[in-house]
Amino acid sequence: MTPDRHPVQVIEGVRTLGDLLRHHAGVRPDRPACVELDSHGEEVTTLTYAELDRRVRDTAALLQQTASPGDRAMLMLPNGADFVVAFFACAYAGLVAVPSPAPDAIHSGKRTLGRLDGIVKDADPAVVLTTAQHAESSLVADLGSVEPIVVADVPAGLAVLWRDPGVRSQDPAFLQYTSGSTSAPKGVVLSHANVLANAAAIEVLVDARSCPPDEFSVVSWLPIFHDMGLAQLIGALHAGGRVVLLPPMALLMRPFVWLDAVSRYRGWVSSAPNFAYELCVAKLTEEQKARLDLRGWRIALNGAEPVRHSTLTRFMDAFAGAGFSADTMRPCYGLAEAVVYVSGARNPDDARLADLDAEALAERGEVVAARPGHPSRQIVACGRIPANLDVRIVAAGVPAAAEQVGEIWVAGDSVSGGYWRQPEATEARFGGRLADRPDTTYLRTGDLGFVRDAQLFVLGRLDDLIIVDGRNHYPTDIERTVAAAHPAIAADAVAAFPFGDDGQLGVVAETARQVRVDRSVDRSAGGAGVAYDDVVAAVRRAVADEHQLHVASVTLLRPGGLPRTTSGKVQRKRSRDLLPDGGPKAW
Structure with a gap:
């Protein structure tokens, strides 16, 4: 795919994350670097670049007394200033940071402990940077012989003991553990250069150079241990701006707090998955909208899950009165194995919609314009490729023909060298080769897509593809159909997958909040709940009509019942295990 030719500029003399912070601390010491807000949007603390640099040096000096260069340091901290300090302290000390979820960050402690245990066993950290609450709990003790350091309690004045460890650009900066939506989480090794x-x-994607650094703000509620959330932190400081951090629960409990923070701090960039934009449309009142001024919001990246055209238009319509411009919403695509960013819309024309012939796409993998009276599929473009990446569409090991579906392969400066201590998995995922570039190895993303008009379109995961009678069905399409089949079903809370041996489907879906489902509702007597059988019948009708598939099993769950990754993605393989009875969360 022809990349976006806007040049990617490097900062002179900056080769590592430590160089980056030291550079800005010298150039703009008194400018805010990090602002931490609580779940109500109230300011907790602000660190200037000079203050951040001092705290980082203090913490790095303590780390150098506790661990050796190249050791892993687990970061078990919530969104906030202490995480920023800990992350850059690892760079200053020559340690490899391992951002990890805290049990109270998004999910329950029990659910997150399993993931933490897996990360500890894989990364083998020498130290954990955390809060006083976790350091004194049984949580850290359960993680083995890992030295805890409470970041907030690191004494001031240790900076004089810090010594530059001579970190190189090719050294690992951190391990980004994958979400585990399709398999067990693996540690992606990302170098400072990556x-x-x-x-x-x-910085090119969000047009940061057109905004003075002193005015450049990035507002984020995304979990900071996740690739998209961490990228917002690094991107803000790379441009010499400030990052405004909110707890992830702020969005779920009070969506207004997110947009209010964008409004008050004049956020130039604030990004989120599709569901967050939908949540704001559904939950914000007209009174709350009237209090917002979103004219300064220039880039609203939409990624990390399938982008829906209806969401783009609904959000733009809902917040146009608050000054949100139609030019602001930008679909994008990326993955942890390439740090995060692989493609994105750089201007409004890039956020285009492809209306395709569903039969040609399903039966032959051909990208053909929709025909009147025939089934169609609408797909939102995920933008152009940056100049420092090479993206190919590959089918059967060779470049696919023009406008043909294939696996998305990526090579370039930001692509990781592989997984931490997993050579076989690394070779399988990062060892792609093409005859026309024999010296280049490509990352096999596992995602299917195609290129049209220099835009990358993403269809879904190769592993999740449902093949029935020689036709390819993408679970996201089926899940969208199920969610719209009955008002009792929650949006973005459906899993569809093959079930049985004769081309049938299984579906597990959560119901919307405040919906009561009753298997024994007597419709003739006007029961108070929604009849379970009515919802199931609606699902089967909708899927049969739109996809010509039979749903063999439908299980309805209470809200929160679907298995998800720590970044909120539905885990289809684990959802299949809930059939046929649904487990304790079933209606």
Whole structure:
């Protein structure tokens, strides 16, 4: 795919994340670097670049007394200033940071402990940077012989003991553990060079150079241990701006707090998955909208899950009165194995919609315009490729023909060298080769897509593809149909997958909040609940009509019943295990 030719600029003399912070601390010491807000949007703390640099040096000096260069340091901290300090302290000390979820960050402690245990066993950290609450709990003790350091309690004045460890650009900066939506989480090894290359490309994507650094703000509620959330932190500081951090629960409990923070801090960039934009449309009142001023919001990246055209238009319509411009919403695509950013809309024309012939796409993998009276599929473009990446569409090991579906392969400066201590998995995922570039190895993303008009379109995961009678069905399409089949079903809370041996489907879906489902509702007597059988019948009708598929099993769950990754993605393989009875969360 022809990349976006806007040049990616590097900062002179900056080769590592430590160089980056030291550079800005010298150039703009008194400018805000990090602002931490609580779940109500109230300011907790602000650190200037000079203050951040001092705290980072203090913490790095303590780390150098506790661990050796190249050791892993687990970061078990919520969104906030302490995480920023800990992350850059690892760079200053020559340690490899391992951002990890805290049990109270999004999910329950029990659910997150399993993931933490897996990360500890894989990364083998020498130290954990955390809060006083976790350091004194049984949680850290359960993680083995890992030295805890409470970041907030690191004494001031240790900076004089810090010594530059001589970190190189090719050294690992951090391990980004994958979400585990399709398999067990693996640690992606990302070097300082990988991270800075991706940050420089993002700077072009969001047009940061047209905004004075002193006015450049990034507002984020995304979990900071996740690739998209961490990228917003790094991107803000790479441009010499400030990052405004909110707890992830702020969005779920009070969506207004997110947009209010964008309004008050004049956020130039604030990004989120599709569901967050939908949540704001559904939950904000007209009175709350009237209090917002979103004219300064220039880039609203929409990624990390399938982008829906209806969401783009609904959000733009809902917040146009608050000054939100139609030019602001930008679909994008990326993955942890390439730091995060692989493609994105750089202007409104890039956020285009392809209306395709569903039969040609399903039966032959051909990208053909929709025909009147025939089934169609609408797909939102995920933008152009940055100049420092090479993206190919590959089918059967060779480049696919023009406008043909294939696997998305990526090579370039921000692509990781592989997984931490997993050579076989690394070779399988990062060892792609093409005859026309024999010296280049490509990342096999596992995602299917195609290119049209220099735009990348993403269809879904190769592993999740449902093949029935020689036709390809993408679970996201079926899940969208199920969600719209009955008002009792929650949006973005459906899993569809093969079930049985004769081309049938299984579906597990959560119901919407405040919906009561009753298997024994007597419709003739006007029962108070929604009849279970009515919802199931609606699902089967909708899927049969739109996809010509039979749903063999439908299970309805209470809200929160679907298995998800720590980044909120539905885990289809684990959802299949809930059939046929649904487990304790079933209606």
